[in-house]
Amino acid sequence: MASHSDQYCIDLPTAPATENxxxxxxxxxxxxxxxxxxxxxxxxxxxxxxxxxxxxxxxxxxxxxxxxxxxxxxxxxxxxxxxxxxxxxxxxxxxxxxxxxxxxxxxxxxxxxxxxxxxxxxxxxxxxxxxxxxxxxxxxxxxxxxxxxxxxxxxxxxxxxxxxxxxxxxxxxxxxxxxxxxxxxxxxxxxxxxxxxxxxxxxxxxxxxxxxxxxxxxxxxxxxxxxxxxxxxxxxxxxxxxxxxxxxxxxxxxxxxxxxxxxxxxxxxxxxxxxxxxxxxxxxxxxxxxxxxxxxxxxxxxxxxxxxxxxxxxxxxxxxxxxxxxxxxxxxxxxxxLGPPHKSMGFISDIRYFLLHKPDEPTLVHFDSLAERENYTFRILQRLGVEVTTFKILNVHKIGINAPVKNVFEELLQWNGDSSCWPNHIAKVVNRNNRLENLSIYLFGWTKFIPLFKLSAITIKKIPDAVGADNARYLLYKCRGGYPIGIFSMYVRSSIADQNEKEQSQLFLVVGFNFYGKERWSNRNLINRMWEAIHDRVTLNVMNRFKQLCEWRFDKFKKG
CATH class of the missing domain: 3.40.50.720 (NAD(P)-binding Rossmann-like Domain)
Incomplete structure (x- = not known):
């Protein structure tokens, strides 16, 4: 019998008719x-x-x-x-x-x-x-x-x-x-x-x-x-x-x-x-x-x-x-x-799904001090093989996914302008010839205009290191254009029990902000803060939707 501790009817003034x-x-x-x-x-x-x-x-x-x-x-x-x-x-x-x-x-x-x-x-x-x-x-x-x-x-x-x-x-x-x-x-x-x-x-x-x-x-x-x-x-x-x-x-x-x-x-x-x-x-x-x-x-x-x-x-x-x-x-x-995230049908849907909506599971990694942030930055950039003196300001989001690293990374490789996990009506992804080496992001999907920013692959690591215990795979890009990002990476590894990570995999979305050469964290102006706030909310939704997609797909795979 269920516990009465959270029942509505514990003091109901009628008696159960359990013969029915x-x-x-x-x-x-x-x-x-x-x-x-x-x-x-x-x-x-x-x-x-x-x-x-x-x-x-x-x-x-x-x-x-x-x-x-x-x-x-x-x-x-x-x-x-x-x-x-x-x-x-x-x-x-x-x-x-x-x-x-x-x-x-x-x-x-x-x-x-x-x-x-x-x-x-x-x-x-x-x-x-x-x-x-x-x-x-x-x-x-x-x-x-x-x-x-x-x-x-x-x-x-x-x-x-x-x-x-x-x-x-x-x-x-x-x-x-x-x-x-x-x-x-x-x-x-x-x-x-x-x-x-x-x-x-x-x-x-x-x-x-x-x-x-x-x-x-x-x-x-x-x-x-x-x-x-x-x-x-x-x-x-x-x-x-x-x-x-x-x-x-x-x-x-x-x-x-x-x-x-x-x-x-x-x-x-x-x-x-x-x-x-x-x-x-x-x-x-x-x-x-x-x-x-x-x-x-x-x-x-x-x-x-x-x-x-x-x-x-x-x-x-x-x-x-x-x-x-x-x-x-x-x-x-x-x-x-389990089901896939519902695909956005237009600009208003993107606003609702990626800016107004706030999922229950947070993703932004918070730092108590600049020193803690810089230490975290150093370790991630070093893992990605990026020159650590070039990009000092990192914005890091992290989410656990109940699916193997291999399956999660395969979903990352499907990133395109038709993805249900990305606000393509606000910032459309275009990958030429279905290749991920060079991507263009167009504001409002206006592909006839200059891209909002372009991503050029530094590394697309599809096979983990033989000596690596974390089974890591990642996409790493250098960015340029009208959006204040220096590098952009989507990184997935196996969970680490000692860090209290309960899911099978951990997905990171890492951004090295480069505010037109002004890299000092403490001197960000209002515009820069707005960029980062928008980025944080969109990323929060992107990662929660990606988690939903991966777990649904893996569940289907297990059931044949």
Whole structure:
């Protein structure tokens, strides 16, 4: 049984009904990933339904039965529901594609019919708040239609209706949080005055678990919300207070939804289609129309401020934050499956992926003193075979990669203008005849103009030294042009246990800054500092994306 130390439901005022065998659909999503550990901790017999990656879920939750099924495949669904007493229906398409309402309805119809054939006792469905009599967004209306489709059968359906869910892995929270982090000025449209009753993920899970344990909730439509009723403007301002960001908030008569969607897409890591779906829902008030559940499962939900504070340090138990480019389904979040970095689609994407985004894993090697920096510089330059008196100022980034040195270096040899790891719409890489000896970097991809800078290979070391214990390989270039770099190297070696390096390989990206002959570290002017700050953020993203690519590729190689 799971530990209760980090469980939401430890003091829930209901008793586990462990005689029921439960199916959780949407196990790969944010809500499912939070719900499953709670049900395990309370002793339930669980089966979870996923569409792929069975081994990963069995490793994550060894006590849980895992089945592969798609709600659009009736035969798979019927088999997945065999022997189940109660089921959580946590599936929704959040695409803005024209067919998503049709597919949502078909999925719900299949599920209802398969559940009836298997004689289920109950279905619990988590949908959206919204007054059915008002002009609702397509997204909210589709969720209501799903509930109506499930309710057409003879199995009691508990329909929980929630507004914005606040948790570290929810798409709504990520939009709010990253907007406040990245946007200094807010121009609020008229629809930002719509009212919302946000609810903490803790309280959503408590209600979901409480419903399975309280038969009085069976067959009911129950609204769930937090303590506060707020406008979307209020919600953003409170987040700014919590993370201590001074922001300018202005009202605006400008309400073009498409422009706001693009702006949010550029400033947050959330998918464009998901942003569109969620923003269109902001035009409606989403408030609890009944409070019946407070009498059935009596406890005090968190305030919005408390929910935000809890979201800051807590990582989702099941899944990572939803990222752009992944499939948007199952409440908008996907399992932590290795995959390649999503390729940038243009200049705005490059700005978002390489300048605005800040990955969790830092790469910049920090030095406490000039002497420490110079010593580190000396050892690296000496290892690379560079004249140590020529380039004294080094900027060093380092990241561990769970793949062999040989595989990592082979990825380095594929560096070109089509790489998903490089901001080619800001600074396009051109290698003539697919050779790495001479590279040109063009600003904004304008290849008809003079390059931003050129790289001429000093050494391309493909075979490690026979006497070298670190299996090192590297690309080393001399640079010239309008970018203040003297040398540039991408260097990979085996990890060293004595240095507490846990991954198989360590990748270094080394730059010898040469500010037009002004090499003294202490005398860098503002322009030079800006160059280095931009370089650091871009390099941080390049290396994290390269790590992701290498580990995904090596994982595929191991699986054949």
């Amino acid at each position: 065998k439960i199916l959780v659909t949407g196990a790969s999503g944010f809500i499912g990933g939070e719900l499953i550990p709670e049900l395990i901790a309370r002793g339930y017999k669980l089966r979870i339904m996923v569409r792929s990656n069975v081994a990963m879920y069995r490793e994550r939750w060894p006590s849980v039965e895992v089945v592969v099924a798609d709600v659009l495949d009736y035969s798979q669904l019927k088999e997945a529901l065999e022997g189940i007493d109660c089921a959580y229906y946590l599936i929704h398409s959040l695409h803005s594609a024209s067919r998503f309402q049709e597919l949502d309805a078909l999925a719900a119809r299949n599920f209802r019919q398969a559940a009836e054939e298997n004689h289920l006792k109950r279905i619990i469905y988590l949908g959206s708040l919204g007054d059915p009599e008002s002009q609702l967004s397509d997204h909210i209306r589709s969720r209501i239609k799903v509930a109506e489709e499930l309710q057409k059968g003879n199995i009691p359906v508990t329909f929980l209706r929630a507004a914005v869910i606040i948790g570290s892995g929810s798409a709504s929270y990520q939009i709010i949080h990253h907007l406040v982090r990245n946007c200094p000025v807010f121009l609020f449209p008229v629809w930002a005055k719509s009212k919302c009753q946000p609810i903490a993920i803790r309280d959503v899970i408590r209600y979901l678990v409480g419903c399975i344990e309280n038969k009085e909730t069976s067959g009911k439509v129950l609204d769930i919300g937090g303590q506060d009723i707020l406008t979307y403007r209020d919600m953003i301002k409170i987040e700014a207070q919590i993370i201590r960001k001074k922001r300018l908030f202005l009202n605006s008569g400008f309400s073009a939804m498409s422009i706001y969607i693009r702006m949010i897409n550029a400033l947050t890591p959330v998918d464009h289609d998901l942003i569109k779906v969620l923003l269109e829902s902001c035009t409606n008030d989403v408030l609890c129309l009944n409070t019946d559940i407070k009498n059935m499962i009596p406890y005090e939900p968190l305030s919005y401020r408390e929910a935000l504070v809890n979201a800051l340090p807590i990582e989702p138990k099941g899944n990572p934050i939803h990222k752009k480019g992944n499939d948007v389904s199952q409440l908008g979040l996907q399992p932590q499956v």
